[in-house]
Amino acid sequence: MSNSAVSHTLYPPLEPHRTGRLAVDDIHTLYWEECGNPDGVPVLFLHGGPGAGLSPKHRQFFDPAHYRIVLFDQRGAGQSTPLGEIRNNTTQLLMEDIERIRILLGVERWLVFGGSWGSTLALAYGQAHPVRCTGFVLRGIFLCTAAEIDWFLNGIRWMFPDAHARFVAPIPEADRGDLLKGFCTQLFGADVAAGVAAARAWGRYEGSIINLLPNPDVEEQFGSEAVALGVGRLEAHYFSHDSFLTEDQLIRHVDRIRHLPCVIVQGRYDVICPALSAWRLHQAWPEASFHLIPDAGHGAFEPGIAAALVRATEQFKRSGTL
Numbered sequence: 001m002s003n004s005a006v007s008h009t010l011y012p013p014l015e016p017h018r019t020g021r022l023a024v025d026d027i028h029t030l031y032w033e034e035c036g037n038p039d040g041v042p043v044l045f046l047h048g049g050p051g052a053g054l055s056p057k058h059r060q061f062f063d064p065a066h067y068r069i070v071l072f073d074q075r076g077a078g079q080s081t082p083l084g085e086i087r088n089n090t091t092q093l094l095m096e097d098i099e100r101i102r103i104l105l106g107v108e109r110w111l112v113f114g115g116s117w118g119s120t121l122a123l124a125y126g127q128a129h130p131v132r133c134t135g136f137v138l139r140g141i142f143l144c145t146a147a148e149i150d151w152f153l154n155g156i157r158w159m160f161p162d163a164h165a166r167f168v169a170p171i172p173e174a175d176r177g178d179l180l181k182g183f184c185t186q187l188f189g190a191d192v193a194a195g196v197a198a199a200r201a202w203g204r205y206e207g208s209i210i211n212l213l214p215n216p217d218v219e220e221q222f223g224s225e226a227v228a229l230g231v232g233r234l235e236a237h238y239f240s241h242d243s244f245l246t247e248d249q250l251i252r253h254v255d256r257i258r259h260l261p262c263v264i265v266q267g268r269y270d271v272i273c274p275a276l277s278a279w280r281l282h283q284a285w286p287e288a289s290f291h292l293i294p295d296a297g298h299g300a301f302e303p304g305i306a307a308a309l310v311r312a313t314e315q316f317k318r319s320g321t322l
Contacts, residue, residue: 009307010060022104024075024097027088031079032072032101036064042107043313044098045071046125048116048140048300050089051234052227053078057301061113061309066317070110072101074121077230084199084229086188086237091244095125102132111316113309115139115300116273117235120243120250123281126260127253135261136288137312139305140270140298141278143250144243148277153179153239156271160209167205170198183236195233196225202235203228212269212297254284261319262288263312267296267305289315 016033023029036059045058053073062069073080075089075097098121102110111134114122119138126133142148157164168176175182186198200223207222208214221227238244246252262285266278275292282290289312293304300306 009303009310010057010301011063011310012060013056014059014064016059020104022097022100024093024100025088027082027085028075029081030072030075030097030101032070034105035059035069035071036062036067038068040064040066040068041317042068042070042105042110044102044110044112045069046098046112046114046118046121047071047074047077048114048118049077049231049234050074050094050117050238051077051084051230051232052117053080053230061306062313063317067111067313068107070101070105070107072097076234083226084233086233089234089237090241091121091124091238094121095128098125099129099132108132109134111135111137111313113137113313115309116142116298117238120144123250123254123257124245127250127256130257130260133257133260135316136257137263137265137309137316138281139265139300139309140273141264141266141281142273143248143277143281144238144245145248145277146242148273149180149239149242151274152272156209159271163205163208166208167201170194170201180236180239183232184240187233187236196229199228199232200225202232206231206235206272209271210297211299211302212267212295215299218299251280251284254281258285258287261316263315264288264290265293265305265308265312266291267293267298267302269296270298272298 016035018034020032021029047054076085112122120142171182187195204223207219266275291308296302296304
């Protein structure tokens, strides 16, 4: 299906009617924006990565006449500053940031929408603050288990040996036995140029395998310094700390949010966040609506996934439960 078909699936482009910057500590200042109906049903959009940041297209999953759409760049990502900063950057602090933004905007409860790492953060936030959530739309599920992290770093080479070879190229062969440690040495070392090269290799790797069919524009975007410094540095930082979660925490604590409505959207051929994680979440949360898209990978804007996400926000709009 063409890009024009995807555009037809999404709502038309729109601009924020309100933006701001929120200093959350002595290091980090967050960019946030609000779109759609100021008096509408609040919905929070959580981007992926960690570190990938917002795109204007993220606003287009929601009916702007119905929803009060809140989006923000997480610590170290997008227009938040400093870009790629790993100090004071943990899952727990990101959840605190969400609460700061909710209080700042005077939101009592909101629908939480997140894909990839955004699904991780949505689950963690919901389990910590269930009374603040009205429901969830989750895509490309990532549960932050050791197996998923190992798959991303090592297992994907079984399907994309060429992309994986380019990914590991900046890392000396002697350091590839522990690829995450090797990347952290490069990304956070004193050699700035080596750190940028490692970040761009990480970003290109992710961008090259994100969609079912190759999309050079996405690969170029993820490989750009502006995106790669956030994605490469923050993903390596979070992976090296098990995303600041205990093993399988998000499955073990799902009972805290099982009473809330949820739609899970997963690409059958998602190699970044393989379908087993979404399946496991659905098994633990059988009340959730589960949609396995047969002709899609990981990308939110692949036609089948984009259509399912818009259907989900329409379903919540019509349900009257929010």
